Amino acid sequence: MKANFKIDKTDRKILKILQTNGKITNAKLSEEVGLSPAPTLERVKKLEQAGIIKSYHAELNAEMLGLGVNTFVQVSLKGHNKQNIDSFLSRIEKIDEVVECHHITGSGDFILKVMARDIASYQLLMLEQVSDIDVVDSLQSMVILSTFKNNKEIPLPQVN
Structure with missing residues (x-):
């Protein structure tokens, strides 16, 4: 990861949204950040390539899986x-x-x-x-x- 990677207000919005909903579609994400889909996707890919977005996960309910x-x-x-x-x-x-x-x-x-x-x-x-x-x-x-x-x-x- 590049320690000197600069994020702007739009990147910050993208990161905040993706942290709460990693399954959001690019169309919905672009609507929420106020960009068209292509630049939104380009920003997400840059954040991934820079290592700021490391991965996407499903959060599981441990108790329902018997891990009490x-x-x-x-x-x-x-x-x-x-x-x-x-x-x-x-x-x-x-x-x-x-x-x-x-x-x-x-x-x-x-x-x-x-x-x-x-x-x-x-x-x-x-x-x-x-x-x-x-x-x-x-x-x-x-x-x-x-x-x-x-x-x-x-x-x-x-x-x-």
């Missing part, structure tokens, strides 16, 4: 070196229930977001997969009781 337990897990490694980090990441990458993995500062090394069917399957996952990673020193689980804000839209910088 969501947790954050703080992970501390036995040593904070490249070999341990690479080893940890290669194993975590293979665990589908780990939907996010962030390298962090502070008392832990990583924070994971984990989705599981229920507490029993979560416990099994932690015991048989995550804590079984040889470089893991400790885990601290935080079960998500309720989510009050889960905004998929990122704030867009103001245009001068």
